[in-house]
Amino acid sequence: MSYDTLTGRTAVVTGAASGMGAATARLLAANGARVALLSRRADRLEDLAAKIAAEGGQAIAVPVDVTDDVSVDTAAAAVHAAYGPTDLVVNSAGVMLPNPLDDGRIDEWTRMIDTNVTGVLRIVRAFTADLVAAAAAGRPADLVNISSIAAHVAFPSYAVYGATKAALTQLSTMLRTELGPRDVRVTNIEPGLTDTELGQHMDNPALAQQLQGMFEAIQALSADEIADVVGFVASRPAHVNLRQVIVLPTRQA
DSSP: OOOGGGTTOEEEEESTTSHHHHHHHHHHHHTTOEEEEEESOHHHHHHHHHHHHHTTOEEEEEEOOTTOHHHHHHHHHHHHHHHOSOSEEEEOOOOOOOOOGGGOOHHHHHHHHIIIIIHHHHHHHHHHHHHHHHHHTTOOOEEEEEOOGGGTSOOTTOHHHHHHHHHHHHHHHHHHHHHGGGTOEEEEEEEOSEESSGGGGOOOHHHHHHHHHHHHHSOOEEHHHHHHHHHHHHTSOTTOOOOEEEEOOTTTO
16 A cells, blocks of 8 residues: 655664564655664664665664663664654564563563563654654654554463563553644554564474464464554544554454
8 A cells, every 4th residue: 555645754663674663664665754774683674775775765774772772872863864853753673582470581571671661662762852843843743652462462471571562552552641742643553463573582382382373273464464554554644643553363353
């Protein structure tokens, strides 16, 4: 689908090296936005930037670790130097590391919390002034957070992951109370089963097999289908905020 109103916008997409982030970046660029690609994997970002350029779009690769304050500040400075202020921020970076709670994997808990929640806050801190300025100038301004259906639906062994996504969903709600009155739209998207690399970080064979079984039983969403939702919400008239979007495969709904 074409979203002509995205032409001329400046977007930041985290988690852009793969999955929903990469798909979103390509869609935004294909519809005329300048896109800053943020992720830890610099080689993948460079490859994606080259693909976008070959398709006639504009993108820059900006390596970043969203769990590190200095890294995020450095990335924001690089974005501003290349493109100036942004008006569309998509928080797609995330990690899913399920294990039974009594395993006591504090390393995994810390990584999920610092990426899925605090990492989002670092990006919000870095670019909120841009969004507020864009809205004050009468332009559309969007903060889009990619949460998960796990914010609402309980899965055994996914306690901390689900808690981080519930926190992100609630964070979106609270940010809306602060940014909405200043005409910045905040959208929270909660995908269900989606075919991305998210499950590849798992180190529990039984849970990995369980997840694979879900993919065999349910026709999963694609990353492109989630990107299409991002494009849709960001291309609405500036006074229209699709605040919460739950997107599920039909058999999971």
